[in-house]
Amino acid sequence: MVRKPLPDPSPQRRQRGFEPAGGLVKAPVRAVGETRGFAVARLLTHWAEVAGEDLAGKTRPVKIGYGKGGMGATLTLLVKAAEAPMVQMALPHLKDRVNAVYGYAAVSHIHLTQTAATGFAEGQADFAPAPKVKPVPAPDPAILARAQGVAEGVGDPALRAALEQLAQNILSRPRS
Template identity: 60%
Template sequence: MAKKPASTANTPAAPQRRRRGFEAASGLLNTQIRKVGEARGFAVSRLLTHWPEIAGAELAACCRPVKVSYGRGGLGATLTLLTTGAAGPMLQMRLPALREKVNACYGYNAIARIALTQTAPTGFAEGQAEFTPAPKPAPKAPDPHVMHQAKAVADGVHDDGLRAALERLAGNVLSKAANNKGHH
């Protein structure tokens, strides 16, 4: 049998390989997420990563957790939420129910108070992620005269898909031209 050469101080060690196979991305990031969360006082990173599920979609659209600060005795922490100024009063009324939901996430009565920080949606450095925008209004019905003209433009095309696309394009161009003419 051949002997393995003795390793010397000058030869670099081979990199160690993980032998666990594929791993979920969330598993790879757990340590980093926990460190960042703990720096802001979040003992449970789930509060950050699953905020819409904990607070509910409506509340999560208008606020987000920023930090958790603990008092001198260590009991009864304060959760600070970032919200826009307009949503502040509505959110203030719902804080007791939200506190119960957050404490259910922790599994005990960890949060004693919730403080609100009101700012513009892109205000502080930690709050620069935009909140959910308001839904767009439904488009108004097209003018029947414009749609008739658009149908006439695409009338000679035999392919149904192409004719429908040309009708939509002509309808958009003609309605935009009609809107611009009415504004001047």
């Protein structure tokens, strides 16, 4: 009589280790995006790269509606009412950038949906303001003198300037 080995009671473990979270949610995000008309999920996830920082701060993609033949889609963007005229002027450029993501002329029209600053629902139109640029403080004169001393013997002016800049960066770095 030949005995069959008993099944292992421990659950199956993956041998690859940790998986990135993006890989685990890729399929559900794509399925939800396709129900809203976004066949290319990159349009939603990387909107700032697609539209550019300026337009991405003013707009949000809402949906894409396709015609009967599947060509000539209409992209609907959510935009604040005060920003709509400026966005309207940039639509031809934006359409070219969106079509570059698809790889063909998928979007033929862009429709703007305007909203108030608070939006239709809580958090729906939460447009981020432009990031504030911090002024660069003047370097300490003692650090400048030490950096010039480091690059003192270099004959090439471009190389000397680069070494001085490197020394300034290293010497002014906060110590932790």
